[in-house]
Amino acid sequence: MVTLTIDNRKISVPEGTTIMKAAASVGIMIPHLCYLEGINEISACKVCVVEMQGKTKLITACNNPVEEGMVLFTNSPKVRSVRRTNVELILSQHNSNCATCVRSGNCNLQKLSNDLGIIDIPYEKEITEMPWNNSFPLIRDFGKCIKCMRCVQFCDKVQDLHIWDVQNTGSRTTVDVSRNRRIEESDCSICGQCITHCPTGALRERDDTAKVFRALADPETITVVQVAPAVRAAWGEALDLPAYMATEGRMAAALKKIGFDYVFDTNFSADLTIMEEGNELLARLADPEEKRWPMFTSCCPAWVRFLKSQYPDMADHLSTAKSPQQMFGAVAKSYFAEKIGADPGKICSISIMPCVSKKMEATLPDMYSAGGGADVDIVLTTREFARLVRAEHIAPALLTEEAFDSPLGESTGAGVIFGVTGGVMEAALRTAYYCVEGVNPPADTFSDVRGFEGRREAEFSLGGRTLRTCTVSGLKNARDLIEDLRAGTVHYDFVEVMACPGGCVGGGGQPILDGVEMADVRGPRLYKLDEQRPLRFSHDNPGIKKLYAEYMGAPLGEKAHQLLHTHN
Numbered sequence: 001m002v003t004l005t006i007d008n009r010k011i012s013v014p015e016g017t018t019i020m021k022a023a024a025s026v027g028i029m030i031p032h033l034c035y036l037e038g039i040n041e042i043s044a045c046k047v048c049v050v051e052m053q054g055k056t057k058l059i060t061a062c063n064n065p066v067e068e069g070m071v072l073f074t075n076s077p078k079v080r081s082v083r084r085t086n087v088e089l090i091l092s093q094h095n096s097n098c099a100t101c102v103r104s105g106n107c108n109l110q111k112l113s114n115d116l117g118i119i120d121i122p123y124e125k126e127i128t129e130m131p132w133n134n135s136f137p138l139i140r141d142f143g144k145c146i147k148c149m150r151c152v153q154f155c156d157k158v159q160d161l162h163i164w165d166v167q168n169t170g171s172r173t174t175v176d177v178s179r180n181r182r183i184e185e186s187d188c189s190i191c192g193q194c195i196t197h198c199p200t201g202a203l204r205e206r207d208d209t210a211k212v213f214r215a216l217a218d219p220e221t222i223t224v225v226q227v228a229p230a231v232r233a234a235w236g237e238a239l240d241l242p243a244y245m246a247t248e249g250r251m252a253a254a255l256k257k258i259g260f261d262y263v264f265d266t267n268f269s270a271d272l273t274i275m276e277e278g279n280e281l282l283a284r285l286a287d288p289e290e291k292r293w294p295m296f297t298s299c300c301p302a303w304v305r306f307l308k309s310q311y312p313d314m315a316d317h318l319s320t321a322k323s324p325q326q327m328f329g330a331v332a333k334s335y336f337a338e339k340i341g342a343d344p345g346k347i348c349s350i351s352i353m354p355c356v357s358k359k360m361e362a363t364l365p366d367m368y369s370a371g372g373g374a375d376v377d378i379v380l381t382t383r384e385f386a387r388l389v390r391a392e393h394i395a396p397a398l399l400t401e402e403a404f405d406s407p408l409g410e411s412t413g414a415g416v417i418f419g420v421t422g423g424v425m426e427a428a429l430r431t432a433y434y435c436v437e438g439v440n441p442p443a444d445t446f447s448d449v450r451g452f453e454g455r456r457e458a459e460f461s462l463g464g465r466t467l468r469t470c471t472v473s474g475l476k477n478a479r480d481l482i483e484d485l486r487a488g489t490v491h492y493d494f495v496e497v498m499a500c501p502g503g504c505v506g507g508g509g510q511p512i513l514d515g516v517e518m519a520d521v522r523g524p525r526l527y528k529l530d531e532q533r534p535l536r537f538s539h540d541n542p543g544i545k546k547l548y549a550e551y552m553g554a555p556l557g558e559k560a561h562q563l564l565h566t567h568n
């Protein structure tokens with residue numbers, strides 16, 4: 001243990017502890033901007049400076065370890081003055097147009113400037129603006145970049161895609177796409193993790209809320225909205241709604257209040273995905289000629305994009321089942337359109353997703369299958385959904401809970417857990433077991449696949465054979481897994497990959513809590529919903545049974561093949 005004094009308090013902490021953590025252990029919070037635990041500990045912003053007795057130069061707290069006998073001051077006049085100057089210098093290169101910034105009220109630079117009482121900036125403003133393709137789902141605003149390096153480090157260390165790099169020198173130093181590429185030419189998976197780890201508004205999703213308002217205002221358009229599983233675990237965070245108030249019923253009520261004609265649930269089509277993907281797995285297992293092992297899940301578009309760009313020779317391992325978002329769109333513009341006697345072209349299909357990549361997925365060539373244009377016309381993130389609610393001046397706390405509409409609103413616990421790492425695997429195993437054994441197992445039989453460690457393997461016995469599974473989240477973990485598969489050091493039958501750490505609950509389109517990882521807080525919220533559902537098996541969803549009986553025929557059948565599977 002090391003003993004030191006911080007702000008006149010004597011403390012002992014384990015050797016190697018940083019000053020920042022030592023101070024935090026006794027409730028002294030040292031302000032910081034660029035610091036991201038375990039990812040970005042490079043003191044780029046110099047906001048966490050502290051004074052050490054006997055030293056003229058201040059030292060940074062995020063990356064300096066404690067030393068025996070140190071005497072530190074975290075908020076002395078000298079510290080305050082230098083910290084303030086450092087923030088003023090950052091602001092001199094920052095486009096502080098807070099009134100029109102999506103991160104206003106949720107920006108660490110704004111908060112820090114306010115906390116430090118900065119009103120005037122005594123330096124000349126010198127802002128670097130550069131062009132960007134604003135039709136791409138991920139948008140960089142160079143004028144707001146503070147060169148903290150979080151995006152660079154997160155993409156390098158967690159996603160292993162190295163999309164960002166420092167460009168230029170001196171006062172024109174900025175962060176841009178690496179190797180002089182444009183973003184649309186890069187391998188960016190569009191996972192959105194650089195957005196959720198940006199402390200300012202330098203990175204954001206393309207805002208599509210205006211398109212939704214246009215559709216809502218058009219009396220000729222039938223608006224059909226679906227909400228992804230993981231959105232319900234997080235939407236309240238963006239609206240200051242405590243978790244116990246942020247229920248599914250209140251979320252459905254908010255959507256109805258906004259004015260969507262039909263409020264449906266992606267959980268419904270998550271159950272549908274299981275019917276198709278579970279049967280595809282069983283069909284592959286039954287085929288002695290099948291070589292494409294392991295079968296990979298295909299519902300995370302950032303993962304699919306990653307695999308196709310990094311390991312194109314393994315793309316045929318992906319399940320051909322479309323994601324729940326896309327299955328929903330195809331069903332909305334075929335089965336549902338027929339049911340309400342509408343021209344599919346008159347339906348505007350909107351999805352609310354915890355994801356940025358879904359904006360790209362909806363435009364892929366395979367996703368125009370129901371004859372009404374794109375199967376999903378507009379994709380909003382959870383953050384954009386919160387903006388819709390605010391723009392409509394809705395106070396969600398005052399809403400009375402409402403149910404999703406029928407027939408695409410019914411779902412089971414298996415559909416809900418799609419939004420958390422391991423959930424697709426667990427839901428698929430529940431149904432695969434039923435298909436093989438003819439009875440449902442206890443619903444929690446496959447809970448060994450749960451966990452937030454990034455890579456988890458499990459084995460189950462199914463129909464007299466052992467099924468080896470692996471569940472992965474985060475693209476660096478995915479790359480490591482694929483390298484192991486290629487080296488022949490591991491062997492699996494079925495692999496679930498989600499690009500975002502923890503799965504969609506930690507998605508790049510979710511509300512941002514600076515420096516706090518929320519996946520392991522939101523995940524259990526979905527498991528709780530699963531536990532509370534009267535039905536916990538996708539094949540027991542009455543809406544799904546009806547869909548097959550009335551329209552789709554059998555899983556993997558001709559119609560399902562046309563509407564619910566990809567073909568290239």
Ligand code: HC1
Pocket residue numbers: 228229230231266267269270299300301323324325326353354355358418419420503504505507
């Ligand atoms: Fe997901 Fe999925 S779980 S990919 O994370 O398979 O985005 O929530 O909607 O499509 O259902 C996201 C979540 C989501 C799809 C489903």
Ligand code: SF4
Pocket residue numbers: 138154155159161162163164187188189190191192193194195
């Ligand atoms: Fe990297 Fe994901 Fe950001 Fe693309 S969206 S730059 S892959 S972190």
